[in-house]
Amino acid sequence: MTPAELHTLVLAFPETETGTTHGWPSFKAAGKFFTRLRPEDDSVVVYVDSEDHRDMLMEAEPETFHVTDHYRGYPIVLARLATVDPVWLRGALEKRWLKLVPKRVSKASTGA
Template sequence: MIADWPGLKALALGMGLPEVTDTTAWGNPCLKAHGKMWCWWSPYVDAAVFKADFDEREMLLAADPETFLMHPHYAAHRLMLVRAGRIAPDWARARLLRQWRDAAPKRWLKNWDGQQVQTGGV
């Protein structure tokens, strides 16, 4: 299980996805994909922040409140929090890949997907 920002950051960078930058936002460390917030740790609670639509967030909060939580700062946004020490690496990889793809410009992603098929990549 991933317990902290260094662990999540290492997992995310270890995925080897292009167009990812190690930077800061609002004074806090984060990773951006295609120039958009992609991966970060909440400065309000000991938890990772992931993108999720409101329906999915409500479903996850109801299904597993020991793992998923909400902080008032994030309530109005399509985001969810996952408690430190409860982040399954396989779940995080799948979530991050989906978020990375969602952030990519469609034309860029089409070209990248074509290259992956040709080279047998991701």
């Protein structure tokens, strides 16, 4: 996946836009932090279900998933764009997006 493909994927979610978080370019959904691309290691910041889930991902696919000290203590994994499965990434981002946007938006988008 390229940064341009990530940009397209993220902005396909309704009410998602580019912005900044702590001075870094990021993506926001409904005005809240959604994800960002880390240019220092070409990884995308992805919220997961738990720290245990993150650790399992890192153990199963260390060439794709990693974490830095900054993200320890949070249910966040860093996924390298070059090797991340786009289907997995879209699903993980959708879970995060559903937690951020108002119910009316998620219901209209998913048809639920």
